[in-house]
Amino acid sequence: MVGVCLLVLLAVSRHESADRQAQARPPSPASLTPGTLVSYLAIIEQHRPGETDEALAAIARWTRSDVERAAAGLPGRLAALGATSGRASVRRFAYMAVLLHTDAARAMAPAGTVAEAVAQLEIAESRLAITRQDPESDQFARTWYLLAGGFLTGATQLGGESLLERAVKRFPDSADLLLASGALQEVLAGEEVQRISPRSASQVDAAPRRTRGDRLNRAADFFRRALALDPTITEARVRLGHVLLEQGRADQARTELERAVAAAAGGEGANRFECYISQLFLGRLHQRGRSVEAWKCYEAALAIEPEAQTPRLALSQLLHAQGDRDGTARLLEPVAPADGSALEGPPDPWIEYRLGTGRLSLLRQELMAILERVEGGDPGAGRAGTATRR
Amino acid sequence: MRDAACILIAAVALGAGADHAEQLPTFRSGAEAVRVDVLVIDGSRPVAGLQSGDFEVRDDGIVQRIDSVSYESLPISLVVALDVSASVRGDRLASLVEAGEGLVDALKPVDQVTLLAFNHAMLRVGPTSDAAWIRAALRSLRGSGATSLRDAVHAAVVAAESGVGRPLVVVFSDGEDTTSWLDDADTLDTIRRSEAVVYAVTVGAQSSPFLKDATREAGGSLLEIGSHRDLKATFVRVLEEFKRRYVVGFTPAGVPGAGWHRLDVRIKGRRCTVKARPGYFR
Numbered sequence: 287m288v289g290v291c292l293l294v295l296l297a298v299s300r301h302e303s304a305d306r307q308a309q310a311r312p313p314s315p316a317s318l319t320p321g322t323l324v325s326y327l328a329i330i331e332q333h334r335p336g337e338t339d340e341a342l343a344a345i346a347r348w349t350r351s352d353v354e355r356a357a358a359g360l361p362g363r364l365a366a367l368g369a370t371s372g373r374a375s376v377r378r379f380a381y382m383a384v385l386l387h388t389d390a391a392r393a394m395a396p397a398g399t400v401a402e403a404v405a406q407l408e409i410a411e412s413r414l415a416i417t418r419q420d421p422e423s424d425q426f427a428r429t430w431y432l433l434a435g436g437f438l439t440g441a442t443q444l445g446g447e448s449l450l451e452r453a454v455k456r457f458p459d460s461a462d463l464l465l466a467s468g469a470l471q472e473v474l475a476g477e478e479v480q481r482i483s484p485r486s487a488s489q490v491d492a493a494p495r496r497t498r499g500d501r502l503n504r505a506a507d508f509f510r511r512a513l514a515l516d517p518t519i520t521e522a523r524v525r526l527g528h529v530l531l532e533q534g535r536a537d538q539a540r541t542e543l544e545r546a547v548a549a550a551a552g553g554e555g556a557n558r559f560e561c562y563i564s565q566l567f568l569g570r571l572h573q574r575g576r577s578v579e580a581w582k583c584y585e586a587a588l589a590i591e592p593e594a595q596t597p598r599l600a601l602s603q604l605l606h607a608q609g610d611r612d613g614t615a616r617l618l619e620p621v622a623p624a625d626g627s628a629l630e631g632p633p634d635p636w637i638e639y640r641l642g643t644g645r646l647s648l649l650r651q652e653l654m655a656i657l658e659r660v661e662g663g664d665p666g667a668g669r670a671g672t673a674t675r676r
Numbered sequence: 677m678r679d680a681a682c683i684l685i686a687a688v689a690l691g692a693g694a695d696h697a698e699q700l701p702t703f704r705s706g707a708e709a710v711r712v713d714v715l716v717i718d719g720s721r722p723v724a725g726l727q728s729g730d731f732e733v734r735d736d737g738i739v740q741r742i743d744s745v746s747y748e749s750l751p752i753s754l755v756v757a758l759d760v761s762a763s764v765r766g767d768r769l770a771s772l773v774e775a776g777e778g779l780v781d782a783l784k785p786v787d788q789v790t791l792l793a794f795n796h797a798m799l800r801v802g803p804t805s806d807a808a809w810i811r812a813a814l815r816s817l818r819g820s821g822a823t824s825l826r827d828a829v830h831a832a833v834v835a836a837e838s839g840v841g842r843p844l845v846v847v848f849s850d851g852e853d854t855t856s857w858l859d860d861a862d863t864l865d866t867i868r869r870s871e872a873v874v875y876a877v878t879v880g881a882q883s884s885p886f887l888k889d890a891t892r893e894a895g896g897s898l899l900e901i902g903s904h905r906d907l908k909a910t911f912v913r914v915l916e917e918f919k920r921r922y923v924v925g926f927t928p929a930g931v932p933g934a935g936w937h938r939l940d941v942r943i944k945g946r947r948c949t950v951k952a953r954p955g956y957f958r
Contacts, residue, residue, distance in 0.1 A: 440822075477860070478853050481885055566857070573862075595797065596857040599827050603862050606834065606869060615838045618831055622792065622800035629760060629820070631797025640855045641796070641822055 314340065320348045323363060326356035327379070335385040335654060338393050345390050346402075353409055357383075360416050376416065377423070381657045383413040384430055392437065407434045407449065426656045428457050432466055433649040439470045440641035446470050461515040465522050468508030469642075472525055475501030475532065505529045520549045520560040528567050536571055543568050559635045562590045566636060569600055577604055593632035595621040709743065710735075710958075713842065713873045713895055714922045714941050715951040722920035723948055731924055734940040736931045744925040752787040752918070753803065753839025754779070755872075757832040759849035761795040764819035768879075768904045772848060775907035776814045779846065780807045782915045790835050794828035795821030796855040803839045825849050826856035826863040829874070829890060836872040843872035844918050845894070846911060850879050853886065860886050867894045868936070869957045873921070875914045879904050895953035924952075934958060 318325035333341035345353075360379075387410035391403040414430065417423040431453035438446030450467045457463050473479065475498045496504070509526040512519055527542035546564040569583035581604055588597035602617040621631070638644050712733065716723040728745040756776055764772060780789055790802035791813050801813040829847060836843035856863075867874060867890055874894035876887040879901055891898045897917075901910055924941065931937060941952045 478886075595827075599830065599857050602834065603830060603858055603866060606830075606866050609869070611834075611837060614834050618834055622798040622831060622835075625801065629793055629795060629797055629799040629817070634797075636857055637796050637822070637855055 318344060320352040321355040323356050323360075326353070326383075330379065330382045330386050333382070333386045333389065335382070335389060335657075336650060338389070341386065342390050342393050345386060346394065350405055350409065357413070378657070378660050380413050380417045381426060381653070381660060384410045384426075385653060385657070386410075387413065388430070388434060388437075391434075404438070407438070410434065411449065411452075422656065422660070424457070426653065428453070428460055428463065429649055429652050429656070431457075432462055433646055433653065435463075435466045435470060436642045436646050436649065439466070439473050440643065440646070447474070459515060461512045461519055461522070464508050464512035464515065465519060465525070468505045468512065468522065468525060468529075471501045471505035471508060472529055473640075475505060475529075499533075502529050502533050506533070518549075520546050520557075523549070524560050524563050524567070527564065531567055531571055540568065540571055543571070558590050559638065562587050562594075562635045563639050565590065566596060566600065569597075573600075573604070577607075580604060591633075591635060593620075594634040594636065595631050596634055596636040709925055709927050710937075710956055711871060711923050711925045712939060712941060712952050712956075713871065714924050715895075715917065715920070716922065716943055717949040717951070718946070722917060723943075723946075724920065726922060726943065728924075730943055730946075731922075732942045732944055733924060733926055734942075735926070735928050735937050737938070737940070738930045740926040740929060742924060742926050744923075746923045746925075747921075748919055750923060751841035752783065753790075753836055753841035753843045754783065754787060754915075755790045755792055755832045755836040755839075755843075755845045756780075757792040757794060757828050757845060757847045758817070759795070759823055759825065759828075759847075759851065760793050760817050760819050761823040761851060762820050763851050768850070769817065769819050771904035771907045773814045773817060775848075775911040777811055778908040779911040779915055780810050780814075782912050783807070786841075788839050788841060790839065792828060792832050792835060793817055794824060794831075795819075796824045797821065798824075798828060798831055800831075800835065803835070822855040823849065823851050823853055824856040825853040825884075826858045826860065826886060828856075830858050830863050830866045833866050833870045833872045833874065833894075837870050842918075842923060843870070844915075845872050845874045845896075846914055847874065847876040847887065847890075848878075848907070848911075849876070849884070849887070852884075860889065864889055864893055868953075868955065870894070871953075871956075873918065873953075875899065875918070877901065877907065877910050877914070879907065893954065895951055897951070928958065 318328055329341045329344050333339060333345075348356075360376075387406045391406035391410070394403040394406065410430070411434070414423070414427045417426075431450065435446045435450045435453065438449065447470060450463065450470055453463050454460070454467055474496070477498070480498050480501075506526060506529045509522045509529065512522040513526070523542050523546045527539045527546060530536075530539035530542060533539075543564045546560050547568075549560070565583045565587035569580045569587065572579035572583060581601065584597045584600045584604070588594070588601070591597070598617050598621050602614045605617060606614040714731070716726060724747070726745070726747075728742045731742055731745060733740045733742060756779060758772060758776060760769065760772070776791070783789060785805060788803040788805055789807075789810055790800060790804070791810050793799040793813075799813075801810060804810065825847075829845070832845045832847065833843075836845050858866075863886070872894060873896045874891050875896040875898075876884070876891050877899045878884060878887065880903070883900060884898070888898050897914075899910055899914070901907070928937065935958065936955055937958055938955045939953060941950050943950060
């Protein structure tokens with residue numbers, strides 16, 4: 287496969303005199319000339335998907351116009367190389383470019399350059415367009431939209447709305463994408479996010495500023511549409527319950543959350559994750575005025591995930607309000623032992639609910655699997671993966 | 677009340693019930709005697725040398741007889757709660773570690789310190805008087821993960837009031853809360869029921885309404901600085917200011933027993949700024 291790509295490099299370089307020196311050996315990404323296709327291909331080829339490497343640093347130095355100039359005219363310029371690349375190579379180029387720019391976005395976000403991260407995702411999305419819309423490409427695109435939308439929802443919070451709108455428009459019958467769209471609205475409705483000033487938000491998100499109420503309504507609508515397509519998506523029911531709780535519709539929220547818990551017991555596709563989160567939200571539902579019921583729900587969550595910190599925090603808050611300082615401190619002891627050595631708490635599904643990091647990892651693996659099938663010439667590359675339902 | 681009893685029974689079942697053999701120090705809300713940590717400022721300088729006769733304390737509007745006033749004589753139970761989420765890396769992290777060390781260096785041997793580093797999880801070291809242990813822990817910190825600020829503030833207040841000494845919490849955060857379970861109301865409730873004084877320091881971030889509320893309810897301050905390079909000086913200034921606060925004690929009289937009590941602390945015959953918690957739970 288490396289040989290095929292080097293042939294592509296050599297062929298393209300015949301048309302790009304500025305990069306003739308790149309023919310001899312794989313160049314260092316940092317030494318490449320921004321804006322040329324051969325440099326772009328070299329960076330793509332040298333990037334190891336999922337890792338933070340020199341290729342990511344190199345592409346981060348390119349402006350968006352550099353990238354667009356390098357990729358202008360694709361896939362025609364690649365297709366012109368049919369003798370050495372062909373359709374499979376065009377597809378492979380697209381998939382690897384998507385993974386490169388997605389990793390670049392992931393690497394940029396923690397440093398606070400959210401606008402640049404969003405721009406990288408938009409470039410990645412534009413690379414999807416150069417493949418034909420067939421089952422394989424659809425599977426890759428749908429999975430990538432879930433990954434990118436989930437990343438923006440969990441890591442940066444803003445910027446994913448327009449991306450997921452395009453995703454739902456392309457795949458209107460995807461319950462997963464409807465769930466992801468609702469989850470984004472659920473996050474954007476959060477009080478913390480709502481406090482971000484419009485001026486600040488405009489730097490990272492071209493989406494319109496919406497009120498908390500509007501966001502919650504949109505989230506509920508997405509979750510209901512997802513459930514209408516597939517009633518077994520219990521996570522949509524849990525999130526709908528949460529949104530109803532935030533809307534002050536306690537009775538409806540309780541109904542949805544208890545249905546989610548029952549679905550777990552009834553084997554209708556729910557699992558510990560949904561059951562745990564439902565118990566936490568039921569605890570919150572009861573917390574104002576019905577402390578005993580709240581306590582029982584948080585205890586139930588703790589029984590499901592004995593190592594998780596969230597039920598202990600919730601229980602300790604209740605106990606502190608009753609004036610039991612000793613009990614409060616003891617409840618929190620396992621959350622942060624006095625001789626802590628590493629900032630790694632035990633797995634807590636609440637964090638997964640908020641950030642979706644575990645799911646993002648699965649989606650990335652699914653994208654990699656599709657890429658590997660393309661590289662291996664597997665005709666079944668478009669079959670359903672593991673991280674998406676449909 | 678029935679709720680409370682049931683919760684306590686459940687807490688015992690969880691192993692969280694009170695161990696009556698172990699007595700907590702007297703710095704707690706709900707006890708008969710109430711202690712209020714008070715900062716008195718004239719212009720920009722703390723005022724020293726005040727006596728009990730200089731203070732006027734009103735509990736729900738009723739003037740109270742002051743039992744005691746202490747100044748600079750009590751040990752400190754400090755909790756340093758540091759946000760080390762993914763955005764705190766490189767120079768930012770180095771400045772934060774240096775600031776934490778500066779804070780530890782400014783403590784007296786009788787003081788105790790707990791380091792509570794947090795992202796979406798928490799790491800606690802202490803309480804201890806062993807500065808070297810805290811310094812080593814500070815130097816081992818690495819920025820990663822998301823931010824559970826409210827959860828950490830709740831845990832920090834609980835840790836501070838469990839220590840031996842005047843409870844002080846110094847919180848640093850440079851971002852928004854993305855993963856806390858506890859909401860503003862939950863955490864502010866914890867603060868209002870505690871005697872811990874909370875100071876918060878933010879760098880370049882958008883003003884945090886939560887930290888503003890939290891520090892006000894705890895009688896502390898929110899310090900918003902422009903550069904990480906100023907962290908050390910700011911941390912040390914916080915500690916020096918805290919050392920110059922008075923602890924005013926009184927036994928509530930003529931006021932209702934249970935619930936929230938509004939506090940008003942003034943200095944008689946002087947135009948001073950007085951900073952103290954706005955009330956307490958009894």
